[in-house]
Amino acid sequence: MTMSKDKDVLLSAKDLEISFGSGKNKFVAVKNANFDIYRGETFALVGESGSGKTTIGRAIMGITPTSDGDIIFNGEKINKPKLSNEEKHNLTRKIQMIFQDPQASLNERATIDYIISEGLINFHLFKNEKDRVDKVTQMIESVGLLPEHLYRYPHEFSGGQRQRIGIARALIMEPELIVADEPISALDVSIRAQVLNLLKKFQREDNLTYLFIAHDLSVVRFISDRIAVIHLGQIVELAETEELFTNPIHPYTRALLSAVPVPDPALAKQKKLTVYDMSVHHYETDKPKFVEIRPGHFVWANQQEEDLYRNRLAKAHAH
Amino acid sequence: MSDDAKSILSVKDLSVGFKVRGRKLRAIRNVSLELHDQEILAIVGESGSGKSVLTKTFTGMLESNGGITHGTIDYDGKRLSDLKKDKDWIGIRGKEIATIFQDPMTSLDPIKTIGSQISEVIIKHQGKSAKEAKKLAIDLMARTGIPNAADRYNEYPFEYSGGMRQRMVIAIALACRPKVLICDEPTTALDVTIQAQILDLIKELQKEYHFTTIFITHDLGVVASIADRIAVMYSGQIIEYGKADEIFYNPRHPYTWSLLSSLPQLATRGGELFSIPGTPPSLYKDIKGDAFAPRNPYAMKIDFEEEPPMFKVTETHYAKTWLLDPRAPKVEKPSLIQNLHQRFLDMQASDAAAKLEMGGGSDDDE
Numbered sequence: 176m177t178m179s180k181d182k183d184v185l186l187s188a189k190d191l192e193i194s195f196g197s198g199k200n201k202f203v204a205v206k207n208a209n210f211d212i213y214r215g216e217t218f219a220l221v222g223e224s225g226s227g228k229t230t231i232g233r234a235i236m237g238i239t240p241t242s243d244g245d246i247i248f249n250g251e252k253i254n255k256p257k258l259s260n261e262e263k264h265n266l267t268r269k270i271q272m273i274f275q276d277p278q279a280s281l282n283e284r285a286t287i288d289y290i291i292s293e294g295l296i297n298f299h300l301f302k303n304e305k306d307r308v309d310k311v312t313q314m315i316e317s318v319g320l321l322p323e324h325l326y327r328y329p330h331e332f333s334g335g336q337r338q339r340i341g342i343a344r345a346l347i348m349e350p351e352l353i354v355a356d357e358p359i360s361a362l363d364v365s366i367r368a369q370v371l372n373l374l375k376k377f378q379r380e381d382n383l384t385y386l387f388i389a390h391d392l393s394v395v396r397f398i399s400d401r402i403a404v405i406h407l408g409q410i411v412e413l414a415e416t417e418e419l420f421t422n423p424i425h426p427y428t429r430a431l432l433s434a435v436p437v438p439d440p441a442l443a444k445q446k447k448l449t450v451y452d453m454s455v456h457h458y459e460t461d462k463p464k465f466v467e468i469r470p471g472h473f474v475w476a477n478q479q480e481e482d483l484y485r486n487r488l489a490k491a492h493a494h
Numbered sequence: 495m496s497d498d499a500k501s502i503l504s505v506k507d508l509s510v511g512f513k514v515r516g517r518k519l520r521a522i523r524n525v526s527l528e529l530h531d532q533e534i535l536a537i538v539g540e541s542g543s544g545k546s547v548l549t550k551t552f553t554g555m556l557e558s559n560g561g562i563t564h565g566t567i568d569y570d571g572k573r574l575s576d577l578k579k580d581k582d583w584i585g586i587r588g589k590e591i592a593t594i595f596q597d598p599m600t601s602l603d604p605i606k607t608i609g610s611q612i613s614e615v616i617i618k619h620q621g622k623s624a625k626e627a628k629k630l631a632i633d634l635m636a637r638t639g640i641p642n643a644a645d646r647y648n649e650y651p652f653e654y655s656g657g658m659r660q661r662m663v664i665a666i667a668l669a670c671r672p673k674v675l676i677c678d679e680p681t682t683a684l685d686v687t688i689q690a691q692i693l694d695l696i697k698e699l700q701k702e703y704h705f706t707t708i709f710i711t712h713d714l715g716v717v718a719s720i721a722d723r724i725a726v727m728y729s730g731q732i733i734e735y736g737k738a739d740e741i742f743y744n745p746r747h748p749y750t751w752s753l754l755s756s757l758p759q760l761a762t763r764g765g766e767l768f769s770i771p772g773t774p775p776s777l778y779k780d781i782k783g784d785a786f787a788p789r790n791p792y793a794m795k796i797d798f799e800e801e802p803p804m805f806k807v808t809e810t811h812y813a814k815t816w817l818l819d820p821r822a823p824k825v826e827k828p829s830l831i832q833n834l835h836q837r838f839l840d841m842q843a844s845d846a847a848a849k850l851e852m853g854g855g856s857d858d859d860e
């Protein structure tokens with residue numbers, strides 16, 4: 176969907192580094208991160224547990240400080256220590272988050288009405304009480320719940336319903352970017368579909384942009400326009416979804432894709448798992464960088480690998 | 495696995511109820527099941543369908559507000575459904591029938607080293623000396639894929655990654671040399687790479703140790719790669735069971751159709767994902783007819799009135815739906831899941847997975 180339109184960059188990360196601790200306890204969780212997220216697209220971040228996905232999401236939200244590089248949102252650098260109150264205010268509104276665990280992310284003692292309204296109240300985004308009630312009622316209906324649900328408490332809802340409440344709470348702020356960190360991992364298969372369809376619907380209607388963090392690659396393939404693969408804090412490959420699935424080039428991406436289960440007994444039984452071995456890289460003198468190997472397809476590689484990958488891709492595309 | 499398979503555990507007409515604030519909930523309703531020696535049986539179904547409760551009855555682990563209200567469970571000449579006290583279960587729970595849960599931290603003791611936890615079990619269940627046990631434990635750790643097992647013997651759970659911890663839980667469960675291993679969503683919390691390694695590990699160890707596995711999951715991709723047979727549960731009942739191929743390629747119950755239809759792999763990008771309308775019925779109420787009827791677009795009048803029996807499809811495949819009654823109109827499964835195998839073959843042909851298998855994965859120079 177993004178390719179047909181002119182690409183309007185909503186957010187970019189430039190040489191981003193995020194570290195925890197300092198001195199000899201310094202741990203670099205994310206390094207050399209470079210990517211653009213286009214307005215209206217779903218940009219997915221995938222990779223194994225501990226690779227730095229949530230850390231990137233939290234840095235964009237301004238929760239985790241960055242140690243180097245830039246995060247640019249709507250043309251303005253947002254990862255700086257001293258944001259004016261107005262800037263902060265603006266960002267909290269424009270960038271919203273949906274969490275993995277609908278159980279833990281809702282205040283158990285607040286009514287659904289309050290939970291959904293909280294942002295409106297904090298940011299004075301309504302004219303009068305009637306306006307607030309109208310907004311909340313419209314919102315709850317658009318996520319497929321009923322106005323009568325407003326006066327109930329989170330524990331009275333199922334996991335899928337709670338996740339809808341989380342979505343309503345984020346969307347009522349009319350954000351431009353939503354960071355969705357594993358929004359469906361905790362949900363049942365049948366409920367997953369409902370929530371994904373809902374996210375898609377809002378994207379179509381409001382031109383919303385999603386940073387979608389997940390480890391289920393079959394879902395990622397369905398929902399995202401472009402995918403960045405991250406391994407131990409390093410983005411190793413970035414491409415449009417179909418390009419990544421058909422022509423994965425970095426050995427880690429290939430290993431990751433080989434691990435995705437195929438829901439077909441005959442094929443699943445033949446399937447071979449490729450294990451990623453970092454010792455295939457020789458980065459001692461020939462240093463790697465993030466290179467655009469085909470238009471829109473980036474890979475972390477040194478010169479020698481770049482030549483090899485270009486050859487391979489040329490062959491694959493010749494077929 | 496084969497048709498002449500020997501049954502190792504036999505469940506007959508089992509019902510399980512819970513008391514919740516004075517009300518009665520029926521979690522399992524008249525389930526019968528034969529577990530075949532050395533098979534991998536997968537149990538699938540949506541949240542709350544009774545997968546965990548059913549298998550908890552095999553080890554006497556139901557919470558105290560619940561109990562078996564009807565039916566029998568027989569294992570190796572013992573009537574498990576008659577066992578009441580914890581001491582009756584000694585020698586069975588953990589020893590003959592072991593369970594692995596989703597969260598490895600619930601099964602590991604955070605203040606004891608990994609190695610000592612495995613040795614302890616070997617000493618207790620296999621009657622070995624401390625020295626022998628340590629040797630066996632290190633061996634088992636290596637077998638379950640821990641590099642430098644001897645060095646890591648003295649490490650604590652927090653020093654292991656999530657995937658390694660789950661492998662250690664498997665190692666501990668296997669140290670008792672159980673005959674039946676129940677895996678209750680053991681890979682749900684893990685990422686795909688580690689999940690794939692654990693599935694391979696379970697299959698490999700089963701070949702070596704000849705145990706029988708029950709694998710609970712809601713991920714049909716996982717099921718396809720691990721199961722010999724599949725039982726599909728809905729609202730406290732097994733509504734269809736058969737060999738893995740039969741369930742994937744020739745499913746008969748409309749609920750199984752819906753489950754397969756919700757596979758994200760079948761959705762077209764930019765389109766909608768299939769989702770099952772409505773919610774499962776309340777288990778507090780008496781369920782009349784086929785529990786899936788209100789959500790079933792193919793439901794007939796009788797589905798709302800009378801519970802269907804198990805109809806036989808083949809010697810190994812049964813489904814509990816009136817659609818299999820000779821008087822029912824002929825209904826085809828939804829087009830989305832027709833030719834499932836061909837679809838995935840086509841998909842794979844165009845995908846990298848196929849290229850990798852053709853030897854494209856040779857980055858490993860020299």
Ligand SMILES: Nc1ncnc2c1ncn2[C@@H]1O[C@H](COP(=O)(O)OP(=O)(O)OP(=O)(O)O)[C@@H](O)[C@H]1O
Binds near residue numbers: 222230390
């Ligand atoms: N507050 C923190 N202090 C120190 N280290 C941290 C902190 N938060 C994250 N880390 C470390 O940073 C790395 C990346 O963690 P992160 O949570 O971003 O991973 P992830 O990709 O989201 O993994 P998962 O799929 O398990 O959620 C990990 O090694 C983690 O231990």
Ligand SMILES: Nc1ncnc2c1ncn2[C@@H]1O[C@H](COP(=O)(O)OP(=O)(O)OP(=O)(O)O)[C@@H](O)[C@H]1O
Binds near residue numbers: 521542543546557559
């Ligand atoms: N101790 C209990 N008291 C009351 N109800 C219970 C208890 N344990 C389970 N139940 C109920 O029994 C039904 C079956 O639960 P069970 O845990 O077997 O579901 P499941 O199929 O394993 O679901 P999931 O995929 O979410 O693990 C549910 O409705 C559940 O709420």
Ligand SMILES: [Mg+2]
Binds near residue numbers: 229
């Ligand atoms: Mg995370």
Ligand SMILES: [Mg+2]
Binds near residue numbers: 545546678
């Ligand atoms: Mg369960």
